[in-house]
Amino acid sequence: xxKILIFGHKNPDTDSILSALLMEKFDKNLGFDVEAVRxxxxxxxxxxxxxxxxxxxxxxxxxVLDGQEVVLxxxxxxxQSVNNIxxxxxxxxxxxxxxxDFKTSAPLYYRAEPLGCTASIMYKKYMEENIKIExxxxxxxxxxxxxxxxxxxSPTCTEEDVKIAKELEKIANINMEEYGLNMLKAGTDLxxxxxxxxxxxxxxxxxxxxxxxxxxxxxxxxxxxxxxRKSELENSIANTVxxxxxxxxxxxxxxxxxxxxxxxxxxxxxxxxxKSYNVKLVDNxxxxxxxxxxxxxxxxxxxxNA
Amino acid sequence: xxKILIFGHKNPDTDSILSALLMEKFDKNLGFDVEAVRxxxxxxxxxxxxxxxxxxxxxxxxxVLDGQEVVLxxxxxxxQSVNNIxxxxxxxxxxxxxxxDFKTSAPLYYRAEPLGCTASIMYKKYMEENIKIExxxxxxxxxxxxxxxxxxxSPTCTEEDVKIAKELEKIANINMEEYGLNMLKAGTDLxxxxxxxxxxxxxxxxxxxxxxxxxxxxxxxxxxxxxxRKSELENSIANTVxxxxxxxxxxxxxxxxxxxxxxxxxxxxxxxxxKSYNVKLVDNxxxxxxxxxxxxxxxxxxxxNA
Numbered sequence: 001x002x003k004i005l006i007f008g009h010k011n012p013d014t015d016s017i018l019s020a021l022l023m024e025k026f027d028k029n030l031g032f033d034v035e036a037v038r039x040x041x042x043x044x045x046x047x048x049x050x051x052x053x054x055x056x057x058x059x060x061x062x063x064v065l066d067g068q069e070v071v072l073x074x075x076x077x078x079x080q081s082v083n084n085i086x087x088x089x090x091x092x093x094x095x096x097x098x099x100x101d102f103k104t105s106a107p108l109y110y111r112a113e114p115l116g117c118t119a120s121i122m123y124k125k126y127m128e129e130n131i132k133i134e135x136x137x138x139x140x141x142x143x144x145x146x147x148x149x150x151x152x153x154s155p156t157c158t159e160e161d162v163k164i165a166k167e168l169e170k171i172a173n174i175n176m177e178e179y180g181l182n183m184l185k186a187g188t189d190l191x192x193x194x195x196x197x198x199x200x201x202x203x204x205x206x207x208x209x210x211x212x213x214x215x216x217x218x219x220x221x222x223x224x225x226x227x228x229r230k231s232e233l234e235n236s237i238a239n240t241v242x243x244x245x246x247x248x249x250x251x252x253x254x255x256x257x258x259x260x261x262x263x264x265x266x267x268x269x270x271x272x273x274x275k276s277y278n279v280k281l282v283d284n285x286x287x288x289x290x291x292x293x294x295x296x297x298x299x300x301x302x303x304x305n306a
Numbered sequence: 307x308x309k310i311l312i313f314g315h316k317n318p319d320t321d322s323i324l325s326a327l328l329m330e331k332f333d334k335n336l337g338f339d340v341e342a343v344r345x346x347x348x349x350x351x352x353x354x355x356x357x358x359x360x361x362x363x364x365x366x367x368x369x370v371l372d373g374q375e376v377v378l379x380x381x382x383x384x385x386q387s388v389n390n391i392x393x394x395x396x397x398x399x400x401x402x403x404x405x406x407d408f409k410t411s412a413p414l415y416y417r418a419e420p421l422g423c424t425a426s427i428m429y430k431k432y433m434e435e436n437i438k439i440e441x442x443x444x445x446x447x448x449x450x451x452x453x454x455x456x457x458x459x460s461p462t463c464t465e466e467d468v469k470i471a472k473e474l475e476k477i478a479n480i481n482m483e484e485y486g487l488n489m490l491k492a493g494t495d496l497x498x499x500x501x502x503x504x505x506x507x508x509x510x511x512x513x514x515x516x517x518x519x520x521x522x523x524x525x526x527x528x529x530x531x532x533x534x535r536k537s538e539l540e541n542s543i544a545n546t547v548x549x550x551x552x553x554x555x556x557x558x559x560x561x562x563x564x565x566x567x568x569x570x571x572x573x574x575x576x577x578x579x580x581k582s583y584n585v586k587l588v589d590n591x592x593x594x595x596x597x598x599x600x601x602x603x604x605x606x607x608x609x610x611n612a
Contacts, residue, residue: 098413099405099410107404107418108404108405111416112416113415300411
């Protein structure tokens with residue numbers, strides 16, 4: 001059969017890459033022949049973690065063969081997964097998102113919890129199986145939690161994530177706040193990316209009822225700095241909307257220091273954003289105070305109003 | 307908000323009723339305000355267990371209100387769940403089936419494992435949370451395992467189910483084989499059921515690709531005895547096919563002693579059974595040696611050939 005492949009979603013974020021690595025160790029411990037891989041480029045935030053630990057990124061793959069055994073971490077929707085996922089054999093999923101557009105023909109392991117981050121569930125799995133959490137593992141877990149919760153400031157962050165992070169901080173033996181802020185800031189250095197790269201860096205295709213949408217997010221330490229590239233970003237978004245037949249594209253530019261977002265919105269259903277947040281788009285953009293979480297503050301609200 | 311309701315699938319089998327009761331205790335232990343309920347009549351096998359322990363069946367419900375918080379055990383497909391499930395808030399699923407026709411708008415707890423029975427997963431959850439398994443709990447778990455695995459003879463039975471059952475046998479302090487056979491036999495006394503009741507007793511509606519099908523199963527200690535009612539059963543099945551617009555209805559009459567099944571098949575896609583098992587239906591029926599498990603030996607094979 002060959003190795004079972006483990007991967008997070010397309011346009012991988014830190015949790016997707018690191019949880020795949022954590023799952024690889026977990027499954028090897030249980031005697032499985034597995035390999036962590038990734039479905040896209042490593043972003044600078046994730047690279048900061050890998051460099052900090054002196055470890056390599058998993059290799060990149062584009063598609064899987066029919067019947068390939070796979071483990072999904074940090075996602076379950078097929079639109080966000082590897083090409084040809086429909087014909088793969090999914091043996092296991094570990095995730096913290098809603099379940100949608102997911103099906104199998106056979107029973108499988110599925111572990112989802114409504115926590116801030118997949119790596120928090122990995123922590124629980126390690127504990128349940130009595131797998132020792134080494135310093136490196138702790139830093140991987142902690143980095144993913146800090147990334148997904150924006151240093152515990154996102155509304156997706158739960159008490160359990162905070163509790164787990166505190167345990168991990170002891171094992172990691174680092175200053176969590178200082179390390180976390182450096183990691184997040186490393187991720188906001190996007191100056192060398194093209195507009196096309198910026199809008200696909202952390203982008204998810206979703207169905208909001210019958211509205212075909214993409215919701216992309218970039219983290220920044222300064223919204224005005226990012227808005228200097230607004231017309232360039234609008235061009236890229238307009239092309240994507242046309243080429244992919246989207247009804248809606250939302251780019252959330254999220255200020256990780258102040259915890260707000262500026263959105264750039266295009267597509268024939270841009271009205272959905274106006275209706276959902278009771279705002280008026282001016283030149284395709286609006287400021288959404290306090291909004292930082294796609295999962296908690298964007299997807300459910302848009303879905304409800306679609 | 308009111309109580310969170312916990313239930314198994316429609317036409318509940320022993321695992322669906324008992325796992326709901328086990329989950330009720332589990333969630334109460336964690337401080338949740340929950341109530342186990344059921345979506346249909348208690349069959350004689352399940353009643354044997356309830357009588358043995360002197361406990362009441364959960365109350366029956368038909369539908370849930372919009373926004374009702376629910377926990378699903380032993381199923382996830384909406385077609386098998388409570389009426390109006392689409393508008394309920396599913397907070398948790400514990401199951402051992404494939405995932406299909408299931409979606410949520412928010413993250414949730416989802417725990418699936420490819421084990422023989424939901425109650426085996428409940429055992430693991432009790433252990434993980436250090437919830438004491440009392441003698442009654444052990445008998446509930448053991449009964450569900452014996453029921454779903456036909457006393458460990460079904461191909462759905464895993465090594466882990468057997469290991470768990472052996473642990474439970476000690477706590478239950480009963481002779482597992484003797485108790486189990488009595489329980490299974492109690493379930494085969496179907497003489498007072500009408501043909502309509504027989505074909506709905508343990509019946510699941512499924513989509514086999516684009517084939518709308520119902521797969522029903524009755525356990526028996528004697529296939530010839532059951533076949534005395536063949537024409538009566540065929541009439542009921544034909545009515546169901548017409549009334550519900552089904553493409554296929556398969557009734558598996560399963561000999562729990564010898565581990566074989568006789569199927570009665572109607573519907574315009576009856577050819578699917580012939581193709582899948584390389585048999586010829588004679589008078590709508592065929593003998594399938596060694597076939598006892600809908601999940602492992604019927605559903606995937608029919609799906610593959612659909």
